[in-house]
Amino acid sequence: MSYRIAVIPGDGIGNEVMPEGLRVLEAVGAAHGLSFTPCHYDWSCETFKATGRMMPQDGLERLRDHDAIFLGAVGFPGVPDHISLWNLLIPIRRTFDQYANVRPVRLLAGVPCPLAGKAPGDIDFWIIRENSEGEYSQMGGRFAEGTEREFVLQEAVFTRTGIDRILRYAFEFGKQLGRLHVTSATKSNGIYHSMPYWDERFAAMAAEYPDFRTDEYHIDILSARFVMSPERFDVVVGSNLFGDILSDLGPGVTGTIAVAPSANINPERIYPSMFEPVHGSAPDIAGQNIANPVGQIWSAAMMLDHLGHPEAGQAVLHAIEKVLSRTDGPKTPDLGGRASTAELGEAIAAEV
Amino acid sequence: MSYRIAVIPGDGIGNEVMPEGLRVLEAVGAAHGLSFTPCHYDWSCETFKATGRMMPQDGLERLRDHDAIFLGAVGFPGVPDHISLWNLLIPIRRTFDQYANVRPVRLLAGVPCPLAGKAPGDIDFWIIRENSEGEYSQMGGRFAEGTEREFVLQEAVFTRTGIDRILRYAFEFGKQLGRLHVTSATKSNGIYHSMPYWDERFAAMAAEYPDFRTDEYHIDILSARFVMSPERFDVVVGSNLFGDILSDLGPGVTGTIAVAPSANINPERIYPSMFEPVHGSAPDIAGQNIANPVGQIWSAAMMLDHLGHPEAGQAVLHAIEKVLSRTDGPKTPDLGGRASTAELGEAIAAEV
Numbered sequence: 001m002s003y004r005i006a007v008i009p010g011d012g013i014g015n016e017v018m019p020e021g022l023r024v025l026e027a028v029g030a031a032h033g034l035s036f037t038p039c040h041y042d043w044s045c046e047t048f049k050a051t052g053r054m055m056p057q058d059g060l061e062r063l064r065d066h067d068a069i070f071l072g073a074v075g076f077p078g079v080p081d082h083i084s085l086w087n088l089l090i091p092i093r094r095t096f097d098q099y100a101n102v103r104p105v106r107l108l109a110g111v112p113c114p115l116a117g118k119a120p121g122d123i124d125f126w127i128i129r130e131n132s133e134g135e136y137s138q139m140g141g142r143f144a145e146g147t148e149r150e151f152v153l154q155e156a157v158f159t160r161t162g163i164d165r166i167l168r169y170a171f172e173f174g175k176q177l178g179r180l181h182v183t184s185a186t187k188s189n190g191i192y193h194s195m196p197y198w199d200e201r202f203a204a205m206a207a208e209y210p211d212f213r214t215d216e217y218h219i220d221i222l223s224a225r226f227v228m229s230p231e232r233f234d235v236v237v238g239s240n241l242f243g244d245i246l247s248d249l250g251p252g253v254t255g256t257i258a259v260a261p262s263a264n265i266n267p268e269r270i271y272p273s274m275f276e277p278v279h280g281s282a283p284d285i286a287g288q289n290i291a292n293p294v295g296q297i298w299s300a301a302m303m304l305d306h307l308g309h310p311e312a313g314q315a316v317l318h319a320i321e322k323v324l325s326r327t328d329g330p331k332t333p334d335l336g337g338r339a340s341t342a343e344l345g346e347a348i349a350a351e352v
Numbered sequence: 353m354s355y356r357i358a359v360i361p362g363d364g365i366g367n368e369v370m371p372e373g374l375r376v377l378e379a380v381g382a383a384h385g386l387s388f389t390p391c392h393y394d395w396s397c398e399t400f401k402a403t404g405r406m407m408p409q410d411g412l413e414r415l416r417d418h419d420a421i422f423l424g425a426v427g428f429p430g431v432p433d434h435i436s437l438w439n440l441l442i443p444i445r446r447t448f449d450q451y452a453n454v455r456p457v458r459l460l461a462g463v464p465c466p467l468a469g470k471a472p473g474d475i476d477f478w479i480i481r482e483n484s485e486g487e488y489s490q491m492g493g494r495f496a497e498g499t500e501r502e503f504v505l506q507e508a509v510f511t512r513t514g515i516d517r518i519l520r521y522a523f524e525f526g527k528q529l530g531r532l533h534v535t536s537a538t539k540s541n542g543i544y545h546s547m548p549y550w551d552e553r554f555a556a557m558a559a560e561y562p563d564f565r566t567d568e569y570h571i572d573i574l575s576a577r578f579v580m581s582p583e584r585f586d587v588v589v590g591s592n593l594f595g596d597i598l599s600d601l602g603p604g605v606t607g608t609i610a611v612a613p614s615a616n617i618n619p620e621r622i623y624p625s626m627f628e629p630v631h632g633s634a635p636d637i638a639g640q641n642i643a644n645p646v647g648q649i650w651s652a653a654m655m656l657d658h659l660g661h662p663e664a665g666q667a668v669l670h671a672i673e674k675v676l677s678r679t680d681g682p683k684t685p686d687l688g689g690r691a692s693t694a695e696l697g698e699a700i701a702a703e704v
């Protein structure tokens with residue numbers, strides 16, 4: 001089996017962790033009889049500075065023709081974040097209807113956990129984030145710019161179609177895992193229109209899955225519970241913003257967001273799905289070859305799952321866990337070691 | 353000195369923790385020559401069920417004439433949260449222009465911390481939450497109700513006046529504390545109009561405070577950092593929603609939101625300010641007399657500060673810390689003990 005992968009390293013440490021993701025992909029391919037043809041796109045804030053665009057006019061067209069998109073990180077000082085993201089990452093998610101952003105929260109062996117008394121396995125759940133609408137919206141604008149009366153309206157958009165499909169995805173995901181428990185993130189006590197509507201749709205969807213246990217928490221207390229009792233979760237579903245927050249907080253609770261992967265899934269498989277680490281471009285450590293490549297490598301594992309090769313995905317995940325749990329194994333500085341990005345990547349590739 | 357305090361226990365455990373707040377207030381008043389005339393208002397979801405209103409038509413008028421408002425918790429199953437809150441708590445905050453919501457995050461002796469290796473004093477910072485606009489808005493609505501095309505628009509409103517006054521409050525607060533460091537919570541990479549505007553105003557305000565160290569984090573990574581490195585914060589300023597999330601997460605990181613207080617401040621002192629615990633009405637444990645009253649009692653301490661009696665406020669806080677740090681002292685179940693709400697309240701009052 002051979003796959004065409006669009007590779008977008010992007011900015012900052014994206015350029016350092018991507019080679020390791022590809023290295024491991026290559027290695028696992030060799031072991032499992034899969035081959036990958038990476039097609040590199042250097043779209044980034046550099047491109048923006050040179051050309052005034054984050055990607056060429058036909059960028060999305062070019063991506064469409066791949067089996068998957070493998071992305072590093074986007075955004076760098078010098079280009080405002082809302083410009084860089086809304087001209088690269090977010091259009092890919094939306095144009096390709098990657099409405100399900102799937103993010104595991106799992107305490108790995110070898111990753112120091114900030115919580116007291118937790119062992120690997122104690123924290124293990126999934127965040128299903130709505131990825132195509134909600135609070136991330138270009139609707140709105142500024143009134144009376146530059147005056148004292150100036151104000152900004154920011155609209156969030158929640159459609160029945162958009163909410164229902166992500167809720168259904170979350171329940172189906174739980175069913176596949178054999179974990180019949182879905183938690184909804186809401187804030188219907190404060191956010192007047194959208195969140196009560198979200199709750200309404202959640203109740204309707206829950207009624208279609210009577211064997212599931214369901215619960216809902218306002219995002220404020222839910223965040224606190226991620227810290228106080230992370231064991232209680234199985235599948236957590238949230239809006240674009242709430243899912244975003246929870247999927248950094250969850251990895252924070254399990255030690256580092258550097259290892260966290262994510263999958264931007266188009267469940268209907270009409271368009272390519274995209275796989276990227278949760279972390280950003282980390283300008284503060286970029287260029288030093290000390291970034292942790294595990295988020296990128298674990299994202300490759302999720303890509304393998306999606307392409308229909310869960311054994312290969314498992315092999316990558318096991319290799320990650322095995323290398324990280326070696327007491328004398330290579331660790332990047334964020335994990336308390338001194339290994340370089342490449343050293344950790346090489347060790348995982350060798351283990352695969 | 354004598355003060356007229358409007359007392360609104362509200363719903364659920366609000367009714368159980370409020371008497372303890374008043375008990376301690378009474379005790380500290382006796383010790384410091386202050387007297388309080390509480391005026392009780394039984395406005396709550398019960399009232400709503402009986403009368404169709406959360407408070408009487410002239411409710412806000414009645415409150416205006418007090419030196420401060422002391423509130424328990426609002427919201428209970430049977431009345432949708434957005435109804436109960438938007439007809440009691442939120443109108444009070446807005447009508448009385450209590451635009452600064454001040455919430456300490458502090459690891460207290462005697463409160464078990466979920467983070468490994470932290471001692472009291474290690475975590476000690478303040479959240480300044482915008483409390484009058486932003487994401488909490490009744491602007492917006494539903495289109496094509498009941499059809500497949502249904503969608504909801506939810507508008508957030510960010511005014512220059514509203515942003516600037518909370519940012520200034522945060523810097524002035526830091527100055528008063530002698531901690532010249534303000535962190536801004538943003539999400540300008542995803543939320544297109546409002547958050548870039550927030551950042552712009554933050555940069556402008558920071559320029560007026562050149563001796564301050566400032567930083568800004570997107571809310572997702574900021575949440576993770578609350579867990580991974582809570583020591584680094586001094587004053588954190590955020591929008592209504594972000595401040596809400598962070599001020600539950602912070603107390604979660606320090607062990608329990610049950611002890612966390614908050615002050616809804618009208619800095620111009622044109623209207624009464626309001627003091628309430630961060631926790632909600634906790635229907636799951638209401639009626640059992642096991643709720644932790646410390647959030648309510650600590651809120652009384654913040655009220656004393658605001659009324660110009662910081663020694664009395666300090667006395668309450670010391671009493672709380674002293675009682676909680678006694679190994680054989682009374683502890684409510686959430687702190688791992690078996691004391692009742694009243695037992696813990698009595699012990700703190702005695703200590704005062």
Ligand SMILES: CC(C)[C@H](C(=O)O)[C@@H](O)C(=O)O
Pocket residue numbers: 189190220427437441596630632
């Ligand atoms: C009850 C709710 C509306 C309220 C809020 O979100 O403001 C509460 O969570 C708080 O933090 O005071």
Ligand SMILES: CC(C)[C@H](C(=O)O)[C@@H](O)C(=O)O
Pocket residue numbers: 075085089244278280541542572
């Ligand atoms: C870079 C940013 C726009 C993005 C998001 O918020 O979606 C990132 O934080 C993520 O979680 O993928």
